[in-house]
Amino acid sequence: MNHLLRNTLVLLFLLAGTIQVHAQTPDQRQERMSRIENAKIAFLTDKLSLTQEQAQRFWPIYNEFTDKRKDLGQRQRQLRSTNVESLNDQQIRDLIKQNLTLRQNEVNLEKEYYDKFQKVLSVRQTGQLLVAEREFTREILQRLGGGRRGGTPAPAGAAN
Template structure:
């Protein structure tokens, strides 16, 4: 019994330590995401030259758009992770159809929200939004070390 109790206690201590490390990593990841989100808000506000009134009306619409776009992206990612080798021909056809439908939904979402953005922003600002989003993504990737072609960081000792 003593042996069982001692091993159980050791296991609990190891598990508690592991959970604590995972919780800390999760908190750090969330903090990093919050910093990126705040930087994106500042970047887009500056690039689009949003007035205070425009910003108050734009950000709720934009946040709704990005949430819906993120959901579609997650669904696409799930489809891409499907092992085609384990599917029969009909399942593959269904998978291809689902992928096409999700891509069409993404285009429809962009059309819908570009119309909504133009109710808040000028046509020029709406056009600049797409460019500014790409610029921001490029800058973030470069800061994270993955901004080179191919998405991998530069080898040590080389210039970007």
């Protein structure tokens, strides 16, 4: 399947799953997240031009990486949600240090996993991974943003 057709199918798949977040039940949210995850797999597989052998080796590593990255992100969001106004100066210093430590942990995680990715992917594919992740996230945010405002998401082939 050529890249344009595959990308179009992925985007159509995403459009079909665009539902307002506040109207969803937990089961609907889980189903939507599953569809997004499946679309991400298809999108990244296509963008990186993974062979079947590469895909079998890449996805377990990538899933482990994203799980660890999500954990760090949740911990960072918890810190950011702390009401600084209610803290004394020492607590604020500690909070800042914790945040910097988590950010450093995130950088260290990326270094560790990009080394692991290069054992499975070419250097070019590893570089393309960063770009493809951003592209996918941008597409999702555009689709979700269109749905939240009550507008209709742009057609799959529409220019940005």
